[in-house]
Amino acid sequence: MADVSSARVAAYLREAILGGDLKPGMRIRQEEIAAKLGASRLPVREALRTLEAEGLTESEPHKGARVPRLSQHEVEVIYRMRERLEPLALLESLPLLGATDHERLEEVQRQIEANDDLEKFLDLDREFHMLTYSGCAIEPLNQNVVRLWNSTQHYRRAYVALGGQNRMWVVNAEHRLILDAVVRRDATDAERFLEGHIRRTRNELAHHPEVFE
Amino acid sequence: MADVSSARVAAYLREAILGGDLKPGMRIRQEEIAAKLGASRLPVREALRTLEAEGLTESEPHKGARVPRLSQHEVEVIYRMRERLEPLALLESLPLLGATDHERLEEVQRQIEANDDLEKFLDLDREFHMLTYSGCAIEPLNQNVVRLWNSTQHYRRAYVALGGQNRMWVVNAEHRLILDAVVRRDATDAERFLEGHIRRTRNELAHHPEVFE
DNA sequence: TGGCACAGGATTGGATCCAAAATCTACCCA
DNA sequence: TGGGTAGATTTTGGATCCAATCCTGTGCCA
CATH class of the missing domain: 1.20.120.530 (GntR ligand-binding domain-like)
Structure with missing residues (x-):
């Protein structure tokens, strides 16, 4: 997963979250990210799953992904x-x-x-x-x-x-x-x-x- | 991610790997799993990304997913x-x-x-x-x-x-x-x-x- | 005026189709 | 007979379309 699009999306989102542009509690819209990176929603969805397991995002069915807020x-x-x-x-x-x-x-x-x-x-x-x-x-x-x-x-x-x-x-x-x-x-x-x-x-x-x- | 199809697929694969049906080194073909569960390949792909981050599978671009073999x-x-x-x-x-x-x-x-x-x-x-x-x-x-x-x-x-x-x-x-x-x-x-x-x-x-x- | 219900839009989840890469196979040649 | 190569097949990656769910805003009624 190096040259692949979903990896690029994941890298972009990781950067955005770690860089503080996406703050805890913020919602992440698939369409928005896809448009910004010139990709379709599919790689975004896969990237979000990856990030979810990395603890960088969290998501509920039909509700979408957010940056988790920690106590x-x-x-x-x-x-x-x-x-x-x-x-x-x-x-x-x-x-x-x-x-x-x-x-x-x-x-x-x-x-x-x-x-x-x-x-x-x-x-x-x-x-x-x-x-x-x-x-x-x-x-x-x-x-x-x-x-x-x-x-x-x-x-x-x-x-x-x-x-x-x-x-x-x-x-x-x-x-x-x-x-x-x-x-x-x-x-x-x-x-x-x-x-x-x-x-x-x-x-x-x-x-x-x-x-x- | 409870009633969702990709969650069902993830649960099935988790069970199969933990239960020993899928052994370390074995390859996991998306189509095969999809057919067995009566779903399309898409949920399988998402599930594999989830499992990958859980350490239950590993994957390379265009090569597919395998159960990792640990030393x-x-x-x-x-x-x-x-x-x-x-x-x-x-x-x-x-x-x-x-x-x-x-x-x-x-x-x-x-x-x-x-x-x-x-x-x-x-x-x-x-x-x-x-x-x-x-x-x-x-x-x-x-x-x-x-x-x-x-x-x-x-x-x-x-x-x-x-x-x-x-x-x-x-x-x-x-x-x-x-x-x-x-x-x-x-x-x-x-x-x-x-x-x-x-x-x-x-x-x-x-x-x-x-x-x- | 406040709360509830319904409808419309927005957003996510899933299926199918097409493209690109990798694997496999068969064949050729040394 | 063994190794390498080219083509066919398999398999994965990506885009688009449709369905299901959720959110929002408006209007109705108490």
Whole structure:
């Protein structure tokens, strides 16, 4: 599913949702998307099914698709899932990362530290973490990690936009610890620092209920 | 998506894959399924997309869908994911389970102990665990747990068929410990026993490479 | 004025038809 | 006899059309 039309539609919708153009609660009309992409409704329907299973949309029969709205508690549990799953992905990935990956990580982290654009930060942060997992070849695990990131993307954006940037130095310090552990191939440290990184984020989110409207 | 045709098709295929009629590596032809269910190919296509995202099928453009074949290492990592995620689901569920649920659990466990049919054991075992998670209202977590169970169903069956029934008393002892912790509402114990239960199964699987052909 | 019922439009679900790609088969040639 | 290639068949991907359901707005009546 690469050159295929339904894949293009799925990619477009994914981008739109993760990019914040389609916000939680918004309805997605098949015809509208089809017209915008110059395709028929069929690929749109298939794409929506795919996204539904990725947790990016939800749909009821004859009622159509929407971007799901998550409660604060749901987001909190998703973060707890991340705390448990991502260290496992890192554990699988770490031994397979080479010098080139380490340099790329270093480069991305430098970009994060030099950056001051919020939207760009979200992309770079995601790239940093995904790079650390890029050695993991277990597809179900990779898919899960991506799904969890996707489903909280909107709330992460809201949090950062709400003033999370004051705490950016904490993020950078934690990234540095993770990066160092990865380069040293210290799985125990890497797991611990990563878990702490996610847990801290969860705690900060818990103290900002305004992110959830 | 309840009365809808594509949901019926998805349910049928799910059953066929979990029931072992469609084995890993087997190809799924849209026309064939459509004819068998008296529907057109369209609902089948949508169903396949859904199942694909559930990890029950995989597909390449113009090549069609297959039941994925997992390596021993992949199954092992999926079990590690279960070790981390299912205790979380139990944690969320436990406080919300009532006396009725406890009785139902007790009843299912009695059936497992009285049962000697392998196929039936798989169903009952699944029902037992799913019941313990049934209080958890976090959809992404529930979906994940189901997906992980689904994707290893075939290998679980192969293991049980290969003589796992000698160790049935261990399963029952562990289920009893979990059940007791659930009734006592002891989250710490429940998490610990459940995690141990899954880890032991993973270890036993690791010593039976013949399950993976 | 407020609520309910009905009708019309809008939107999704399903079937059939056509196009494109992949697989299979048979044949040719070394 | 074995391998490769070209064509035929199968199978999947996409578009259009029709049916079923849902939503909305209007009007009627208490």
